[in-house]
Amino acid sequence: MAPTKQKKPKAPDWPDKLFRSLKEAGIAQVSYVPDAGHAQLIRSCHADNHIKTTRLTTEEEGIALALGAWLGGDRSALLMQSSGVGNCINMLSIIQETRSPLLMLVTMRGEWGEFNPWQIPMGQGTAKALEDAGMIVYHVDRAEDLPETIRAASQIAFSAYRPVAVLIGQRIIGYKDWRK
Amino acid sequence: MAASKKIAMNRRDVVSRILKDRGDALLVTGLGSATWDAAAAGDHRNNFYLWGGMGGAAMTGLGLARAQPDRRVIVLTGDGEMLMGIGALATVSVAAPANLAICVIDNQHYGETGMQETHTGHGVDLAGMAAAAGFGTTATVWTKKELEGVLPTLYDAKGPVFVAVKVGTDPVPMVLPLRDGTAIRARFREAVLGDRAYD
Secondary structure: OOOOOOOOOOOOOHHHHHHHHHHHOOEEEEEEOOOHHHHHHHHHHHHOOOOEEEEOOOHHHHHHHHHHHHHOOOEEEEEEEHHHHHHHOOOHHHHHHOOOOEEEEEEOOOOOOOOOHHHHHHHHHHHHHHHHOOOEEEEEOOHHHHHHHHHHHHHHHHOOOOEEEEEEOHHHHOOOOOOO | OHHHOOOOOOHHHHHHHHHHOOOOOEEEEOOOHHHHHHHHOOOOOOEEEOOOOOOOHHHHHHHHHHHOOOOOEEEEEEHHHHHHOOOHHHHHHHHOOOOEEEEEEEOOEEOOOOOEEOHHHHOOOHHHHHHHHOOOEEEEEOOHHHHHHHHHHHHHOOOOEEEEEEOOOOOOOOOOOOOOHHHHHHHHHHHHHHHHHHO
16 A cells, blocks of 8 residues: 655745745855744755855854955855845945845844844844845735746846845745744 | 064064065055055055055955965954954854965054054964964964074965064155055056956
8 A cells, every 4th residue: 555645834935935046046155044934945945066155153154255256256145134125234335335246135023023032133134224225125025926036136136236135025934924 | 472572573674674585476455554564665566555445454354365275365454453353263264265365564563543552462372372363374473583593484384374473653755556446456456467367
């Protein structure tokens, strides 16, 4: 008798599409402070032999890493959760002053249906903080818009030499039901 | 105890001596005195001067070292700048770039803000922290003789390498390099990448 197949919950396919968009954009380095929303993408980056992956202790390290990568001719992407955005603000000045590209992918907390009150202050301030620091901000709330948004963001980063953050809405990632 | 040793070296003499052996190495300098020291030793197209982003020098060096694995990358920075981004020691160690060396010109003070003391004059051992983070090669040097001995390590040993050089606080003349970050970036990228810098 054939073994009974356990039905696993289906993993979302947007992280794989996101990964393919990063590959198409020629991303050679990826750095990150982990977030549950980025887990699948981080695994894909580690599994790719052509992407140099750097795990960070704090998000602003990734800003400096992105500048160094660009100085050496590498395109890079920086992954973080919205709570890490506040850590980056002063370091963003080195990207602005050298007019270097920055592609940041930020998974949102404190936004859509958040249950943890401590996530709200930074989550509600994320876009404003980035814009005040001079970044271009794209907010995405539908998974099907992500690949196209990454393409647009990559072009503005690496062809127009500008810092851009793609905020991946909590609506896409799915919010936790705190009662479960 | 290390902290009670006598500091006798002048930072400008130290940095000039280090950079005399640079060959085709790429240099990233941390904001403040390390940037002025590198300028005083002589401007170079392979120098990338940070004037801001305190705490970011080691990580800028890591991004560059990973993008240019066949070039030696030297990060020259101060003790205050290194302390602000101290987590980078863990990140660099785990990334394990074989071509990266970090050299901290350690005067145990914040030189740009009125010479307040840093932690390194109070027992914090940066080379010890680098070793504990997993750097295979670390050193703290106090004398010219020790400095001569450590230079081949800085330029040739398998990275990541960490060297702290203890220097005094005697005033030195201000020497400023290029200030426009866009110009510094463009010149450096052209030196490293040639025409590809403008793709």
